[in-house]
Amino acid sequence: MTEDELVQALRNAQFDNVAERAGFKTLLELAEDTGWGKDKLYKELKRMKDAGDLEVGKIYEVNLADVLQPKTAYRLKANGRKPEELDKSEESEV
Numbered sequence: 001m002t003e004d005e006l007v008q009a010l011r012n013a014q015f016d017n018v019a020e021r022a023g024f025k026t027l028l029e030l031a032e033d034t035g036w037g038k039d040k041l042y043k044e045l046k047r048m049k050d051a052g053d054l055e056v057g058k059i060y061e062v063n064l065a066d067v068l069q070p071k072t073a074y075r076l077k078a079n080g081r082k083p084e085e086l087d088k089s090e091e092s093e094v
Contacts, residue, residue, distance in 0.1 A: 006044055009034040010076055024059050024073035045074055053077055 010030065027045070031038050048054040059073040 006034055006036065006041075007048075010048075021059050021073070022057075023075040024055075024057050025075065026059070026071050026073050030074065048076075049074075 010033075025033070027038055027042060030036075030045075031041050034041060036044070045054060049056060053076060055075050055077055057073055057075070058070045060068045060070055063069045
């Protein structure tokens, strides 16, 4: 999967109209959606966050002990750049 394909997969995975989670997904959910490994996906998410294209937040899920547990979750910013703009900005920085 190329970087553009990953960004598109994240866009498709993110905005799934889950109201209580406001479009946030955990790293594990994004890895399942994209087919990328967690380590590689985390590095790409960090790059996107540093570029201002990704929001990091918390969601709360009930664990096996029936306790709400906070988990780090991610979503693309609504005003984030398009995949083709990501490539152009990186080329101009080199």
